[in-house]
Amino acid sequence: MTFLKLKPLTAEQLSAAVELDQLCFGGLWTRSGYERELDSPNSQLLVLEAAIGNRDSGVRARPSEALTRNAVTTEVETELTPQPLLVGLGCYWEILEEAHITILAVHPDYQRQGLGKLLLYALLGDARRRLLEWATLEVKPSNQAALSLYQKFGFTEAGRRRRYYPTGEDALILWRGGLQTLEFEETLTQCYQEVESTLAFWGWQLSEVIGGRC
């Protein structure tokens, strides 16, 4: 079982956030960019931190090692690598009644295990709790994984920004209204139920949630 914590980014996790950003986007935000997010009262930046171990003994290891371990090296690796691993991060900016989702990323080794959906659920749940009315974001039209994920939460295409990315690619503007409606609450509930079973299937267990809860 791999224990997961969902919580706001802390200063101690800045280097890990930059590393994850580099892995997922090739360096979208710099360290000072993440520092600015920490300082901004309008920025909600949540991270998913993972640790494998026996909760009773308090022994923990990095999942990437533990999941590929062999019986001989397990104990040594567990002793040597007690540091938790940042496996996901997501951020939105609160702008008047809008939640502008600025980043969403899951470590490439742990994609397709429900973590992206969990992060998006947490961001939107947080926005709902803060009484925001709608959510929006930009995404590459070629990013099928992200598009499919956002569609599950009811995002629809609202427009296009020409040559938005440094590569010259356009951005699709996605939009999700009605965050305060019962219909959206039901969408969130359904998404969370799906997330719960996907996480359980992959052996993840949420051991701590700070912020991000609906």
Ligand SMILES: CC(C)(COP(=O)(O)OP(=O)(O)OC[C@H]1O[C@@H](n2cnc3c(N)ncnc32)[C@H](O)[C@@H]1OP(=O)(O)O)[C@@H](O)C(=O)NCCC(=O)NCCS
């Ligand atoms: C987009 C991203 C965050 C998804 O995270 P993830 O943890 O892999 O997603 P999940 O396992 O929670 O999947 C949730 C849904 O997303 C969609 N999805 C995720 N990966 C997909 C893929 N490779 N192909 C198609 N759909 C995919 C599916 O609809 C999936 O639901 P399903 O499992 O019921 O089919 C992840 O791929 C990522 O970090 N990509 C690089 C960074 C990025 O592009 N971020 C988005 C910027 S807008």
